[in-house]
Amino acid sequence: MGGRRVIELAAKPVAVEMTAISKRFGGVHALREVSFTVCSGEIHALLGENGAGKSTILKILRGVQAPDSGTIAIGGEVLGHLTPKLARQKGIGMIFQEMSLVPTLTVAQNIFLASEPLTPAGLIDDRNMERRSAEIFASMGVEINPSALVADLSTGQQQLTEIAKALSQNAAVLVLDEPTSALTAGEVDILFDLLRRLRAEGKAIVYVSHRMDEIFRIADHATVLRDGRLINSRPIADYSLPTLIADIMGKATRDLSEFTTASTAQDEIILKVEHLSSKLRKGGDVSFSLRRGEVLGIAGLLGAGRSRLARMLFGLEPIAGGTITLRGQTTTIGSAKQATELGIGLVPEDRRRQGLVLPHSIQDNIELPILGRLGSTPFVDLFKSRSTTDELIKRLAIKTASREAAANSLSGGNQQKIVIGKWLATDPDILIMDEPTAGIDIGSKGEVLRLVRELAADGKSIIFISSELAELIAVSDRIAVMSGGRLSEPLDKAELTGTTGDAAELRAEQKLQLIVQQGGNHG
Amino acid sequence: MAETTAITERRETPLGYFKRTWRQNIIYIGFVVVFVFFAATLHDKGFLTPNNLLNIARQTAIIAVMAVAMTLVLSSGEIDLSVGAVAGLASVTTAMAVAWGGLPVGIAAGLMTGLSVGLINGFLSTQLMIPTFLTTLAMMGIARGTAMWISDTAAIPVLDRTYPAIFGGGNIGPIPTLLVWMLIIGVIGHVVLRRTKFGRQVLAVGGNVVAARYSGINTGRVKLWVIVISAVTASLAGMLYAGRLQTGRFQLGEGDELSVIAAVVLGGTSLFGGKGTVVGSIIGALMIGVINNGLILMGLEYSQQLIARGGIIILAVALSQAGTRPA
Numbered sequence: 012m013g014g015r016r017v018i019e020l021a022a023k024p025v026a027v028e029m030t031a032i033s034k035r036f037g038g039v040h041a042l043r044e045v046s047f048t049v050c051s052g053e054i055h056a057l058l059g060e061n062g063a064g065k066s067t068i069l070k071i072l073r074g075v076q077a078p079d080s081g082t083i084a085i086g087g088e089v090l091g092h093l094t095p096k097l098a099r100q101k102g103i104g105m106i107f108q109e110m111s112l113v114p115t116l117t118v119a120q121n122i123f124l125a126s127e128p129l130t131p132a133g134l135i136d137d138r139n140m141e142r143r144s145a146e147i148f149a150s151m152g153v154e155i156n157p158s159a160l161v162a163d164l165s166t167g168q169q170q171l172t173e174i175a176k177a178l179s180q181n182a183a184v185l186v187l188d189e190p191t192s193a194l195t196a197g198e199v200d201i202l203f204d205l206l207r208r209l210r211a212e213g214k215a216i217v218y219v220s221h222r223m224d225e226i227f228r229i230a231d232h233a234t235v236l237r238d239g240r241l242i243n244s245r246p247i248a249d250y251s252l253p254t255l256i257a258d259i260m261g262k263a264t265r266d267l268s269e270f271t272t273a274s275t276a277q278d279e280i281i282l283k284v285e286h287l288s289s290k291l292r293k294g295g296d297v298s299f300s301l302r303r304g305e306v307l308g309i310a311g312l313l314g315a316g317r318s319r320l321a322r323m324l325f326g327l328e329p330i331a332g333g334t335i336t337l338r339g340q341t342t343t344i345g346s347a348k349q350a351t352e353l354g355i356g357l358v359p360e361d362r363r364r365q366g367l368v369l370p371h372s373i374q375d376n377i378e379l380p381i382l383g384r385l386g387s388t389p390f391v392d393l394f395k396s397r398s399t400t401d402e403l404i405k406r407l408a409i410k411t412a413s414r415e416a417a418a419n420s421l422s423g424g425n426q427q428k429i430v431i432g433k434w435l436a437t438d439p440d441i442l443i444m445d446e447p448t449a450g451i452d453i454g455s456k457g458e459v460l461r462l463v464r465e466l467a468a469d470g471k472s473i474i475f476i477s478s479e480l481a482e483l484i485a486v487s488d489r490i491a492v493m494s495g496g497r498l499s500e501p502l503d504k505a506e507l508t509g510t511t512g513d514a515a516e517l518r519a520e521q522k523l524q525l526i527v528q529q530g531g532n533h534g
Numbered sequence: 535m536a537e538t539t540a541i542t543e544r545r546e547t548p549l550g551y552f553k554r555t556w557r558q559n560i561i562y563i564g565f566v567v568v569f570v571f572f573a574a575t576l577h578d579k580g581f582l583t584p585n586n587l588l589n590i591a592r593q594t595a596i597i598a599v600m601a602v603a604m605t606l607v608l609s610s611g612e613i614d615l616s617v618g619a620v621a622g623l624a625s626v627t628t629a630m631a632v633a634w635g636g637l638p639v640g641i642a643a644g645l646m647t648g649l650s651v652g653l654i655n656g657f658l659s660t661q662l663m664i665p666t667f668l669t670t671l672a673m674m675g676i677a678r679g680t681a682m683w684i685s686d687t688a689a690i691p692v693l694d695r696t697y698p699a700i701f702g703g704g705n706i707g708p709i710p711t712l713l714v715w716m717l718i719i720g721v722i723g724h725v726v727l728r729r730t731k732f733g734r735q736v737l738a739v740g741g742n743v744v745a746a747r748y749s750g751i752n753t754g755r756v757k758l759w760v761i762v763i764s765a766v767t768a769s770l771a772g773m774l775y776a777g778r779l780q781t782g783r784f785q786l787g788e789g790d791e792l793s794v795i796a797a798v799v800l801g802g803t804s805l806f807g808g809k810g811t812v813v814g815s816i817i818g819a820l821m822i823g824v825i826n827n828g829l830i831l832m833g834l835e836y837s838q839q840l841i842a843r844g845g846i847i848i849l850a851v852a853l854s855q856a857g858t859r860p861a
Contacts, residue, residue, distance in 0.1 A: 365748045371741055375734065391730060
């Protein structure tokens, strides 16, 4: 990590200068007096945990949200009232995390969507469009056929098409939000080559990622936000991985120790997984064992394959190889129905899409996985269904007027409780929870964590997948790290919370973050 | 304004309840309004005579029977455009089989027709993932063509005497047999959708197929069953046509798919799945029947009837479905 770029920095022209930006949402300070300066010809990493304020500052830069105070200057020109259209005109180009391309149109049609070149007769000039697209790709140094359908492109090619689209609009500042989470290693190399080339051409690039190895590979400068404040902004060469993680995570985050209890793991191994790999993604290799009453935490970056593992264990993703031994018997899990019958439950990652039938009532949602047990006739035993639902509403403290209330009329935290409730109703031995606290309020979060420990004390085994390392450490007995479809050997919590070993000066979350960033190699 | 909110918070007034739920119940309100309107304006033309009312029921019953199964189909997020053609085909196969082998063979042939068509539709939709809109659109032509082919486009008389007595020709006491069929199928359909595990699965699959799969429901099998039930019910409708007219003919049921879908949507079932009511569908079918009958008694020409009927349906659906499209 040389310091060769540091000296050049001062001489570079400033592309974006955001000064003392503050933004509140209700009583919450999303940003407090944050200044953010990006120069032309640099790749600038914007870093922070979820909720640190990264997306808010990017939304303000794109003109989607207006700051409460502070000034924004693009290319030296102070812009009082920034709208999305004005931001685009001034050269801000956003490469979205979720692809914003139309899959049924060609590459060229997407690049020039809504700004199509016209023939003198006023019709769309397809040839001109394709020629100009080809020129853009040539200047980017990548090969993509402008007349190919976007649906036929790989994820990496789609990403490059998005960049071409931004460049076609003469973007001077490119903002990339987690651009590599769905890319293969080869595609990442191509993207990085392109970013370096664009840097050399004098573009300013804002790069948001949770992958520190990428930050160190590609970025020149890093700005770190935490809890809406600017923590540090300095050349990347001044950072090491531990110091960067320390800046991002801070000294004292939320104290979750109240959710920590002594391990309730029993001797019986309820689930043993050996060399499991998915048919849909090559190179996976997952082995672990889970005891009755144990909480196994799984950490990892976006796209590491954690949700894929959850789906494999729940019969929703085809398995290429490996064995699953449940209660001492080798089993195959071919469908979610079978998984449910085997005593496995899954609280899925996307509560609104995978977890709930939103327009239906709480009772109808809770009934779904237990229909087979609501009486032995084809009819639903309504008495049993109602009493089960009421019991769960009470046990999980779901805030609702009645069990007849539609799921979409409830808050995110209460919706998540319905999803958890419908799996508790099946009385599973193993409950897999995939990001169960994502997007729910702090109160509900605490309730979910407390519930996890209660379930473990009741003899249930829990696989707890989370990107929030503090809660992962608080609630888990052991923690394994997923990376590239492979699961590391689980660590005992004591190894993280103890004060021995290398990097002893770091807090537990920081140590775990270090392991996650190093791809699970901690040996 | 603030005052009314305070009241509703404490205890809902009947007016408040009406304001909140009238859209859901628009079909019942509409039915009463239309009925009372015709009863008042057409009483001297015999609208309210038992004979006329039974006539409406007779003309509507077959559509209503198909509407019951279509309620399940739309609730599961699918559609079946082949019901009219399957009814026509079943009327032909039943009539031919009755002539060849007697009553039991005829009944079996009719139901087997529906079962085979349903299995083909279901296989194409759930295994080859062809949308039901396309499979059943294609099946509409195939079924109609098959009916023309095997009957040589001729009407096939049903000479058996028992057959029409069972399938919709006569009366049981004062009640037309067709009305009894409608009630039986209606009650079964209502119970299946409201009270059985299968009904819950149908609504869950239509409401959110991903969440249903993540809940351990075999979504393909649920859809297959719904499609088979629809085709078998359509073949029953064809057998009722054959009984009522004592003939099997390839044209029978032509265009019924649109009347059936109109009745179901009018009744409050969502075209997008996840929400359905069998009672609403039957009332929807009856309402269309009452409108047809009333417009005829008013002395409107056929062209005017078509326009008036279309206008009333659009009005009713607009009132009941406004603002209920999925995001």
